[in-house]
Amino acid sequence: MGKGRASTVVPIAGEVEGDSRPSSRLRKWGTEARLSSAADGIEAFLADRGFERMPWLAVAMLTGIGLWFILPGPGEWLIAIGLCGVMAGLSLVRLEGDRHALLRNAATGLALMLAAGIVLVWARSTLIGAQPISGPRVAVVEAIVLEREEQPARERVRLIVATRDPLDQIPIRARLNVPAEMDDPALVAGSKFRAKIRLTPPQRAAVPGGYDFAQSAWFDGLAASGSVLEPPIVTGLAGGASGWRSELAAHVRQQVGQYGGAASAAIAATLITGDRGAIPEADAQAMRDSGLAHMLSISGLHVGAIVAIAWLLVVRVGALFPWLALRVRLPLAAAGSGALAGIGYTLMTGAALPTVRACLAALLVVAALSLGRQALSLRLIALAAMTVMLFWPEAVIGPSFQLSFAAVTAIVAFHNSRLVEWLKEQRGEGQLARWAHAGLLLFLTGLIVEAALSPLVLFHFQRSSLYGSLANVVAIPLMTAVTLPALTAGLVFDLLGVGAPLWWLSAKSLDLTLGIAHTTSSLPGSVLQLPQVSLVAALACVAGAFWLALWSGRFRLWGLLPLSIGVSALFLARPADLLIEQSGRNAAMLSDDGELYLLRTSTSFAADAMVEAMGKTPKDGEPFSEFPEWPGARCNGDFCQLQAQGRTLLVAQRPVDVPYGPLVAACARADIVISSRRLPADCRPSMLKADGSLLSRRGGLAVDLESGSYRAVRPEGDSHGW
Known part of the structure; x- marks a missing residue:
């Protein structure tokens, strides 16, 4: 062919004219184009949404901490941290420039905060985790009292002591129960004593999903728990750091008890010193079933009320003196007074962890007010939560943290909603109309808070009050406007010997609060009780609630989808067919007609935990049935053989020696064998x-008889320290 002759190039498959690049590059370009288009869409969405960034960062940090507890060990923790690093790195590399700035910042920030949550709780567990003792101990030891808690309602005193492991002779901290008849008033903080005690490692949850004291003890630095077997002998005193709190609690109980009931006096002492040990169990249960139990735990309500009282007192009194108001910035003075009052109240009530968290949050609110900022906002709540998680990341899995922050988040989100804005527009000008509007808002706020807290309450306690919003409409204003001011003023005026009227007012207001609790809890259908709620159902409810609270506009309604799934799962939850307590000495099973049978009906923490997990309530004076009463049960005093859902259970009623041959033969005929002792290898039931x-x-263990599967308190491969 000549130079002037045009040549025709026929495109091959996957190429186009003028482009010799292979088809794979075109497919890659197409993928990149789609990713870029998706990134553009997300960027536009984020740009159009007026949302707070800090709350989402707090949620990511919280999620990271939760993942550390869910994942079994260091390998999985490192993988999760690595994935977060990869996500952050890819976001920085692939989303350069200003075109996708919001998406890049969101992806990077969320990934880094999630990783930070894992690292924080891992580091804290490593630094402060207390290795439990290796086994039970009975010995005479010398110890120093670190904390003393009066528990007259349980006829005992609880001590936190520093001593040595009788076997390994290493320093440990332990929790001891001292029966009232063995107590010595000289056992105050700083005192030294010698006593014969029994120590055991902190107990794991009795059944899956139950309260895990071992986990709490790990982060509290407690290596053992136990009881005193003989009256302690005080050998020395190094001070009485907590004696004044015990004396103050006794003084408050005496003063309020002159004008009110014993329960009111006990609650008054709780509000002033944090000492809950004197509250009768019947009254405490009534407070729980009426949705007023939060008043018995010194938290945001109490600290906030004290701070608000100090704030208003300084502002109102200062405004009465123009020369003072012109020379002193009253908001700053009020902020300082509120901060000092909150810190003082926290110290006076024992500075328990929930109170310290509430105090930190209150101080942030005071700081915002002194700077002229909005008192409560989602950003401020997120900042408070992140501050708490920075110092106490393990608090995330506890009900105190969850319930307090869920309540305040629900309140702020609700009052930022269009419904509240519309209600404010409808408010009349008259005094009666204003009071009616305030009452309606308070009632609606109570409903929202109850709805937000109910999934968490059911997950942790299996019981929730249905009329709590009605009780709180009266009880919360009564507590914040009457009871707490009267109690604090009573202490002040007692210095002048004229505090009697204030103690009378405190007693009557607390009597009224208890009356509300008992009336509400006794109403038909006042308590919703469910069997053990799954973690997945609780997380679905939490995810939906966060979505509703943190987004705005119609887009927030998408949160109703996971919320509805979670709520449905709550009400469809069914108890395990069989629960086996960790020691093997007790078990629980439901019959076809819903009657609960226990291996042993003796009162114990494990038995109570199984009853709650089954969604049952102990009947007054009517104990549950025992395994030998199971329909068709065959028992000989040593073993019981039961039939349930086509399965054969062989249950050891007591740990006795049984001849090898008959035992192996009985195991071969059974699907499940339960024993507190170790059984020989040749004992091979078909299922468990x-x-x-x-x-x-x-x-x-929680056993599903139909599928033959079971869940354990300690998952396979779990390597958490406790």
């Missing part, structure tokens, strides 16, 4: 051998 060996490694 829940003997001392398995239970000591995995803890209590």
